[in-house]
Amino acid sequence: MPECANEKFDIDSSIRQIRSRMRPKRSSPTQYVAAWSEDDLIQEFADEKQDLATAKLVPVKAFVIILRTRGCFWALKSGCSMCGYINDSCSGEITGDDIMAQFNAAMQRYKDEAIVKIFNSGSFFDTQEIQREIQQKILRELSGKAKKVALETRVEFVNEKDLQEAIEAVKPAQLELGIGLESANDAILEKSINKHMKFEDFVRAASTARRLGVLVKTYMLVKPPFLTEREAIEDAVESVRKASPYTTTFSFNPMNVQNFTFVEHLFHRGEYRPPYLWSVAEILRRAKPLTNARLQCDPTGGGSRRGAHNCAKCDDAVLADIRRFSLTQNAKALEGIMEIKCECKEEWKDKLEIEKFSGF
Ligand code: SF4
Numbered sequence: 001m002p003e004c005a006n007e008k009f010d011i012d013s014s015i016r017q018i019r020s021r022m023r024p025k026r027s028s029p030t031q032y033v034a035a036w037s038e039d040d041l042i043q044e045f046a047d048e049k050q051d052l053a054t055a056k057l058v059p060v061k062a063f064v065i066i067l068r069t070r071g072c073f074w075a076l077k078s079g080c081s082m083c084g085y086i087n088d089s090c091s092g093e094i095t096g097d098d099i100m101a102q103f104n105a106a107m108q109r110y111k112d113e114a115i116v117k118i119f120n121s122g123s124f125f126d127t128q129e130i131q132r133e134i135q136q137k138i139l140r141e142l143s144g145k146a147k148k149v150a151l152e153t154r155v156e157f158v159n160e161k162d163l164q165e166a167i168e169a170v171k172p173a174q175l176e177l178g179i180g181l182e183s184a185n186d187a188i189l190e191k192s193i194n195k196h197m198k199f200e201d202f203v204r205a206a207s208t209a210r211r212l213g214v215l216v217k218t219y220m221l222v223k224p225p226f227l228t229e230r231e232a233i234e235d236a237v238e239s240v241r242k243a244s245p246y247t248t249t250f251s252f253n254p255m256n257v258q259n260f261t262f263v264e265h266l267f268h269r270g271e272y273r274p275p276y277l278w279s280v281a282e283i284l285r286r287a288k289p290l291t292n293a294r295l296q297c298d299p300t301g302g303g304s305r306r307g308a309h310n311c312a313k314c315d316d317a318v319l320a321d322i323r324r325f326s327l328t329q330n331a332k333a334l335e336g337i338m339e340i341k342c343e344c345k346e347e348w349k350d351k352l353e354i355e356k357f358s359g360f
């Protein structure tokens, strides 16, 4: 019987127990987690009034920096059921100078990429992670260098005043805010993901950002724990429909089982399988006509047992088409996936029919 079927089951306490067994790695406070360059698309707007449906998408390079901070405030208390980012945080004290040193070291590798993404596996606007003057310094440093600067934050830290200051600091670059919504279903957010927010919190934060002209990238989790394969597809499609008015890009994260997470605990007990890549393709195919937002997906760990996978024979071909679609938005890539023939497709279809609904 899955744990969630037990009335006394409390996901928050389970996550706290799992986290208490984790021993943070010792890491230097001046050493950034990672930095790399990748392909991406940028929305080009002719003027402020042009809407998303007619904006041109242009292929560009993006430079990604992952900064090490004290970690996401929610992960430090409890955390989301799938998130192991806290493994990358710094167990000791970390000062503003340390963060600036990380940023400067990473920028040595910057090669004028049009987009710069500053991620900290938490919230850029949380001053407990990155002090306000350091946020401002980083943004001012990027103004005039990048065409677009992308940041991530939880909804609690989105307010008009801080956003306005960030817009001023980074201009003329466009600002994009990444917000982890995961699912627009409050029951799933609470009982399956332990997200510690409701859909209406996302609506408030994303509306504030959009009102100020900030782009909003909404992260969606594909196949939260306890959901069947079919429920996971329906949840992702329905979430796109609900979040579309507040979103300029949807970024789908098919589950990747990370260390020291509640999802890993289920995985070891044989109670969780990451989504099929067929499901990911099906979500993209069905979501495309529902929104003008860009749909993006580059499955971390795709093709492995811990990431979204089909069978060893077709994983590479399906992943290549998903990535191609993500970078072109051309629905033909998705039609191509549907035409790929493999025995595991029948297994997937059977699963969609026979799995007992969990009730989400
Ligand atoms: S998914 Fe985001 S909000 Fe949740 S614990 Fe991880 S970093 Fe924090």
Ligand SMILES: [Zn+2]
Pocket: 310, 311, 312, 313, 314, 315, 342, 343, 344, 345
């Ligand atoms: Zn296959």
